[in-house]
Amino acid sequence: MDVSPANPQNQPSPRNASLLLVEDHKNLAQAVGAYLESSGFTMDYAYDGLCALHLAATQRYDAIILDITLPGGIDGLEICRRLRKDARLSTPILMLTARDQLQDKLEGFQRGADDYLVKPFEMPELEARINALIRRERGELDESVYQIHDLTFNTNTMQVMRQGRIIQLSPTCLRILRILMRESPNLVTREQLEHELWGELIPDSDTLRSHLYKLRKKIDKPFAVPLLETQSGIGYRLIEPN
Incomplete structure (x- = not known):
């Protein structure tokens, strides 16, 4: 996984964008957070499902990066379902997971995910996908x-x-x-x-x-x-x- 500093030649991140990163592996969360913060994002972190649901319901985020496998009995798929069906949250959600089978991806999309990135991944790709989700939600995305x-x-x-x-x-x-x-x-x-x-x-x-x-x-x-x-x-x- 590429955890080098963000490339200043990359397309700039959307202005004043805040992200919720839901990831139970703290070392990975810290690496992802450091990279995205260096690109100008504001980060919040949740390491289990209950914390993720609380933050998503009480704070406003431009996008959510959501791992599927989480401790505490509430996985990322269930979090996504609750945010979409119960909380009626429209915030873009990117699933981040080691599950790479087509059926896993389809299930993520069925629960309401907007995008899906398989571990291990490269940081620039994660940033590019987050940028695209936010710009699309804001109506700023000019597809290239x-x-x-x-x-x-x-x-x-x-x-x-x-x-x-x-x-x-x-x-x-x-x-x-x-x-x-x-x-x-x-x-x-x-x-x-x-x-x-x-x-x-x-x-x-x-x-x-x-x-x-x-x-x-x-x-x-x-x-x-x-x-x-x-x-x-x-x-x-x-x-x-x-």
């Missing part, structure tokens, strides 16, 4: 979706899909994909990619090639039509098929 053929990348939610299938990518592969989709159909040189990814601290020559191999394996290999084109010795581009 890149699309090439049947490949889409929503840069607010950091979700990549092709043919309706969600594609999980590492943070570096997400950044590469965003650059290539932004510049498409133009060619992006190797030097340009390396500079945007790492600035002056460029790693060894095989690092970029390795990330591009992983990216191609996820967005092209499972599908009949390839989109990522390599021009040997020059660079890369994403193009619509003929």
Whole structure:
């Protein structure tokens, strides 16, 4: 999990946004809280279900980050249900959990969750999803979706899909994909990619090639039509098929 300080080049967090983090693992809660506070969020914490219900009912938050597995007999799914059905709370809720099966995700959405992030996760993705939820609730969200053929990348939610299938990518592969989709159909040189990814601290020559191999394996290999084109010795581009 990436717990490094927030990147000042990332999209800024919504102004005066307050979050309730419901997480029983205090070390994780502290790490998440420190990261989000460095991005400008105000944080409150709950380490069990009863405390979470009390805070959510008595305080106003812009979003709630809610772990599913909690002590005290009230799990995150039940908290979500009570907040939606009993308290009629419309605050955006992001489920944070180690459960990664489709049925678990569907159950979370059925209980009223707005988004779902599986542990382990990267901090920038958590921040991006929280930003998107808050802006959508405030009516400030201007969806930024890149699309090439049947490949889409929503840069607010950091979700990549092709043919309706969600594609999980590492943070570096997400950044590469965003650059290539932004510049498409133009060619992006190797030097340009390396500079945007790492600035002056460029790693060894095989690092970029390795990330591009992983990216191609996820967005092209499972599908009949390839989109990522390599021009040997020059660079890369994403193009619509003929």
